[in-house]
Every structure is written in structure tokens, then in C-alpha cells.
Amino acid sequence: MRIALVAPSCRITPEAVERVRALAAAHFAEVELVVHPQCFLSDGHFAGSDAARADAFVEMANDSRIDALWFARGGYGSNRALEGVLPRLGPAAKGKTYLGYSDAGFMLGALYAAGIGQPVHGPMPGDINRVGGEAAVLRSLAWLAKRDPASLETSLRDRRPAAAFNLTILSHLLGTPWAPDLSGHVLMLEEIGEYMYRIDRALFHVTSDPMIRRVAGLKLGRCSDIPENDPDFIRNDVQVAEEWCARAGIPWLGVADIGHDIDNKVVPFGKVAR
């Protein structure tokens, strides 16, 4: 199978891609990585201009020889490419898997809203740079190559439709034309590098949305690298998530096994096809 690497957010280094390529070759002989040269472009914060990032994504998504698009890494910027991507996706884009997380959630959410392909939350090639990151990268490859159930977040066993997002990304997607309807879904949220007051504020925003109030329930993934709040926020991430769920009438389902780390599990959007 052919997996295309594209970078709708920030660029990845050739060195990181070579490590991922070697890992894939060693473990999944059936996988061919097709690395779009756009992954290595640089335009300030981004992996090339908005147009370059959109064009690469559309080229790979519309190529019938490609089975999946794998987001090289997150950072910021896939939202800037939405309007250059979504209207141009053709029939070949519909049969594909799209895998990433963090900032990629903008694109995954928009694809899910449009009913195009199978968006999947999971580790990206850029995770190879974490200590022990090979495990994360292999987890996504195992899902892409052979739908390995060991890659999945364990609570997906209950067969309800699910979706997973970075909390801040979902907050910034809600209300836009690209927001998916998550009614009836188990919603998993994770965060990194945000103060407790910001986690609290984003949870207020997300759980106050009328559409989000129709989810089947909320699970909180890991919120890592939380800077010290001054003064002490007293409540922690799990406590405020539970509190906002109670206020919003959203069933609180506990913690989820996702986050910005090497243990980040795979969460296909919608019902898991097995």
C-alpha cells in the first residue's frame, strides 16, 4: 500500500522522514512511503505557502494510486489550507485514510464534516523525534498497513462512534463552516503546553456549544506540559473537565489514552470498521 506524506501545517526535516522510512521498511514490507517534496518547504511558520500546502494535499488525495495521507507533523497552519483543499477533493479522495493529530485536527474535522474518507487521530512521522518515538510511529503504521486493533484507544471497544481532537484546535474549529457534527460521538480531547486557566476556558467554550452538548460523552486525554498557574489554579485538568461536563449535561466518561506523547493511541473518526 502507498502512504503519502504531506505537511499542511509545519515542515518536517528530511532526517526525520528517513528515520520513518527505515522504520517502515523494517516492519512493513508492504508499505511504500510517498513523500511529497512539499513536506520540506519553508515559508515562515509553515511548510510552504498556503497554496503550496493545499496543492500538495489535493494532489495526493486525488491520486488513485495512494491509499492514505499521513500528516508529517502538527504545529500550526492546516486551518489556513482548508479552503484550498476541501472544494477540490475528487472521487479518489473518498476512499482514503487521513491520519494525524494536534493541528491536523482542523483538516481531519473538515474531512469528517464533508464525509470524505476515513479521518483518524494518531501519531505522525514527526513523533519519531520523541524519545521512544518509534513505538508511536509504528502504532500508526500498523493501523494504516493492517488495521491492527492493538493500535486503538481501548475504550473504542464499546463500538460507539468516536472522535479525538486537541482541545484548543476543536475550540477554534467550532462554529466555522468546517466543524463536523459530533452528536452521539464519544469525544476525546487532549492538550499540551496550556495553562490550567486556558484549559478551563477552552473546556468552557467547547462544552457550551449546543452541538457538543449532544455528544455521547467526553473523555479527557493527557494534558501535558502544563505551565505553572500563578496563583495556583487548585483544580486539575481532569477535575475541570468533569465539572464542565456536569454543567453542560454531557456524560463524563473518564480519561482517554491519547496525548502529545509516545503512548498516543489511534482513534478513527466515526465507527471503527473492522
Added chain:
Amino acid sequence: MRIALVAPSCRITPEAVERVRALAAAHFAEVELVVHPQCFLSDGHFAGSDAARADAFVEMANDSRIDALWFARGGYGSNRALEGVLPRLGPAAKGKTYLGYSDAGFMLGALYAAGIGQPVHGPMPGDINRVGGEAAVLRSLAWLAKRDPASLETSLRDRRPAAAFNLTILSHLLGTPWAPDLSGHVLMLEEIGEYMYRIDRALFHVTSDPMIRRVAGLKLGRCSDIPENDPDFIRNDVQVAEEWCARAGIPWLGVADIGHDIDNKVVPFGKVAR
């Protein structure tokens, strides 16, 4: 006239309040400051519990002897008090002016959405702690005490309805039950302490909202204390605001004279009554 000080977000120090009281006494003999003791409470991040902050706000808003509520300072937390405040406001709350900015935008926006009183963006007592902050505090007092037109943001002369928000606060208010309809308004946004990629992301979110796309136009106030973006974002705050307006079909109206500083001007929500 009686101006009540309440603190729906973070606490203020008694020393700051005494400085504001002395300033008011020296310049506005007609003003009596009624300082609710809740302003000095402390509960972790907040000026007392959510209930204490809501109760103090409701008590002052429903007191017919009070003419205006002045938010002591911003920080974070007025969103947590919304559901404890809005449903409990009675007839006496409707004739009042409510003045603040930054985090207070949650409450100002919700009051405007509910058609309760006159929400006003402008300097708060806590601004006394800025170098030269007396000018900011006096500007709000002049508006509260005698509707001094010199306090107003100058573009309000064009007589269109207006509203002013901190960008991040508006982003987190949109889509919630407390978001006001700003169709036809000149919308002014300011920001402080956010990276350029975050300013860009919040502007994407705000300008992608269908309701916001019906504003009369957008003006950008000062975005101050922007941390250095790595890599360089290339575009600045005004450039990205203009770009998102163009993408969204929102008339770009240039810069506004508001921000987290001593020059922050007064912006009454809606049409200015003179």
C-alpha cells in the same frame, strides 16, 4: 451617582482600590464608589468562588441605588459566573452601565446578548497599576460620570453600532448560548501576550463564524506583548487581520484605538447614546 465595583474574574488589592477612590474623589465629586467586599476575596485563580462572584454581581446589578457596575479587573473567570448571573438579573439591572474589558468581555457580551443594560468596553480600576494608569481610570470615570465624548474611541463618530472585545475572549464566547449577535456592528478586537500564530488562529476562528461574517466591518486594536514566534511568522497582526477579513468577505476598517494599555478608549456596545 453610585458606581459599584465587582470582580467577576480575578481579585484586586485594597491598595489599588484606594488609589482609584482618591482619584475619583479628586476629579468627580458626584461619584460615590461602592466597593463590594467580594473584590478582595481569593479562591485560587479567582476573586472568590464562582457563586461568590456571581452573587456579588447580581446583588449590585439588582440594587436600584446603583447606577453602574465597574469590573475591578480582568484576568480570567467571568465566564464561570455567567450561568449564576444572567438568569437572576431583575428590572433594576436593565438601566445600568456595565464597564470593563479583557476577560470582562464574557460578561459584557452576555449582557448585550440578553439586552440588559449598557455594556461598555473601557479601562478598569486595575489599570491604576500601569505606569500612567490614572489617565485610563479617569477616562472610564469621565464616561460613567458624565458621558464625556472625549473618552470614546474616535471612529465611533460614524454612528454605526459597535462592540469591542479581546480577540481570544470573543473566540471563546462564539457558539455559546451567551454570544451576542454582532451583525451590522463595527467590531473592534485587541489582544495581549499571544504569539502571532495564536493571533492568526483566533482570527481564523472569529472571521469564519457565519454571524461574525455579517458585521459591518472589523477594526484591529493594539496587539501588545507578542512573544517572539519561532520561526518568524513574517506577517504581523495587522496584516493577518486584513487577510482574514478579505478571505471572509468582512470589510477591513483599519486600526482601532483600544488595547491593554493606558490609551485604551471607551467603546459602548451598540449605538452610542448622546
